[in-house]
Each structure stands twice: as C-alpha cells, then as structure tokens.
Amino acid sequence: MMDRRLLLLVASLCFVGSVSASAGDADPLYKSCLDECQSTGCVGENCFHHCRFSSDGAPLEGPWYMQEPLYLRWKRWDCESDCRYNCMMRREEERGALGLGPVKYHGKWPFLRVLALQEPVSVALSALNLIMHFHGWLSFFILLYYKLPLRPQRRRTYYEFTGLWHIYGILAMNSWFWSTVFHCCDVDLTEKLDYSSAVALLGYSLILAVLRTFNVREEARRVMFAAPLLAFVTTHILFLNFIISTTGGI
Numbered sequence: 001m002m003d004r005r006l007l008l009l010v011a012s013l014c015f016v017g018s019v020s021a022s023a024g025d026a027d028p029l030y031k032s033c034l035d036e037c038q039s040t041g042c043v044g045e046n047c048f049h050h051c052r053f054s055s056d057g058a059p060l061e062g063p064w065y066m067q068e069p070l071y072l073r074w075k076r077w078d079c080e081s082d083c084r085y086n087c088m089m090r091r092e093e094e095r096g097a098l099g100l101g102p103v104k105y106h107g108k109w110p111f112l113r114v115l116a117l118q119e120p121v122s123v124a125l126s127a128l129n130l131i132m133h134f135h136g137w138l139s140f141f142i143l144l145y146y147k148l149p150l151r152p153q154r155r156r157t158y159y160e161f162t163g164l165w166h167i168y169g170i171l172a173m174n175s176w177f178w179s180t181v182f183h184c185c186d187v188d189l190t191e192k193l194d195y196s197s198a199v200a201l202l203g204y205s206l207i208l209a210v211l212r213t214f215n216v217r218e219e220a221r222r223v224m225f226a227a228p229l230l231a232f233v234t235t236h237i238l239f240l241n242f243i244i245s246t247t248g249g250i
Contacts (some may be wrong), residue, residue: 024105030091037083046086051079078187085113122183130176137169160217164208175201196237203233 024030037043041051088105089112095102102110114120144157151158175197182194207226216222 022104022107024088024091024103024110027091027103029094030087030105033087033090034083037087038079041079043083043086043090048079048082051083081185081187085118117184118186119183123180126176126180126183130173130180133169133172133176137166137173140165140169161212164211168204168208171197171201171204192241195240199233199237199240203229203236 033043038051041048084105088110092102092110111119117123144159144162148157148159150156156162175194178190178193178197182190184190207229210216210225210229211222214225216225
C-alpha cells in the first residue's frame with residue numbers, strides 16, 4: 001500500500017513538472033532568441049530602445065525620477081514583453097514554414113498585435129463586460145435612490161444590503177477595467193493589477209454570497225463572517241504579487 005502511494009506521488013510530481021511550461025517557451029530555439037534579445041535588445045532587424053542595459057545589467061533609462069510615471073508606462077510594452085512577442089512571432093513563422101501548427105507560449109496562444117492592442121478580441125469583450133457592469137450598477141443606483149422610497153430621516157434606502165452591492169459593483173467595474181488594460185498591453189504591472197483585481201472580486205463575491213445567503217444584517221456579525229475570508233483574500237493577493245511573481249510569474 002505504501003509503495004503504491006509512493007508511486008502515485010512520484011507520478012504526480014512528474015506530471016506537475018511536465019506542465020510547468022508551455023511547449024512554445026520550452027522550445028530551445030525560442031529560448032535562444034529570448035536570451036539574445038534580452039542581451040542585445042534586438043530580434044533580427046527589430047531593435048527596442050527600452051532594452052538598453054549597461055555592462056552590469058542595469059537599465060540605461062536613468063534614475064527613477066527621470067523615467068516616465070506609471071500612468072504613462074502602462075501603455076508601453078517593456079523589454080521582456082517585446083522580446084517574447086517578437087521571438088514568438090519569429091518562431092511561429094519558422095514553424096509555419098515547416099508545416100507545424102501554433103503552440104502556446106507562457107500559457108497563451110500567439111496573438112498578432114493590432115493597432116497597438118495585444119489581444120483585440122479580448123479587449124473588446126472585457127470592455128463590453130465593463131460597460132454592462134456599469135449599466136447594471138447605474139440602474140441599481142437609480143432604482144434605489146430615485147424610484148423607491150427612502151428613509152425619511154437619513155434619506156437612506158430601506159434595503160439593508162445596498163452598501164454591499166455598491167462595493168460589489170465598484171470591484172466588478174475595477175476588475176473589468178484592468179482586464180481591458182491588461183489585454184491591451186501585457187506587462188508585469190498590468191498583469192498584477194488584472195489578477196489582483198480579479199481575485200479581489202472573487203473573494204468579495206464569496207463574502208457577499210455568505211452574508212446574503214444567511215441574511216446577516218447586523219454589522220458585528222458581518223464583520224465576524226467577513227474577517228477570515230477577507231484575510232485569506234488579502235493573503236492570496238500578496239502571495240500572487242510578491243511570491244509567485246518573484247519565482248517566474250503568475
């Protein structure tokens with residue numbers, strides 16, 4: 001019995017190791033292209049000005065106060081993203097010439113950038129989700145504050161879960177906004193914001209589902225129910241941003 005469990009454990013570890021990388025980024029030719037690009041800043045005749053490094057590997061963009069602020073840098077691909085994209089497209093051209101089909105790179109199928117958008121279809125769908133969530137939240141707001149009666153003294157709604165649904169709407173719109181940005185330009189910053197926003201929305205959805213299912217109305221009981229779930233979600237977001245991202249990406 002123990003031998004069987006040991007064999008299952010070894011097989012599971014081998015399976016996990018085999019799926020840790022996609023077929024594309026495990027390709028030696030792709031790896032060689034990526035290493036060359038990150039050291040020279042060029043893929044063939046295409047060179048990228050933000051792939052400039054000194055002899056000690058530090059970027060030549062000057063100190064942090066001389067660089068573009070984050071709200072301008074999000075829309076620009078970084079060196080790693082440009083190297084990955086151009087090496088991927090170059091490798092796919094070579095595979096196509098050999099009659100081979102496309103493969104995934106870093107867990108994603110190859111997409112052709114269109115009008116500076118990395119994944120235009122995903123951008124359109126994410127933007128549509130953002131619009132629909134905004135429409136739903138706005139309709140909810142108008143219904144409660146302009147069509148239904150309010151409490152005469154505080155001018156607040158009679159519905160006791162109003163605030164919780166407002167928070168849900170804001171988190172949902174925030175999540176789809178960063179999803180749109182991420183699919184426009186896949187860099188480390190937008191990836192973290194997209195994944196963190198999605199986890200925050202899912203975690204809050206679980207909290208809201210628990211509170212609504214058990215009809216928790218008292219503030220003290222809501223805190224008691226939400227605190228452990230909120231701690232778990234916060235820990236998971238920190239884990240995604242500071243643990244996984246430092247060991248090879250999300």
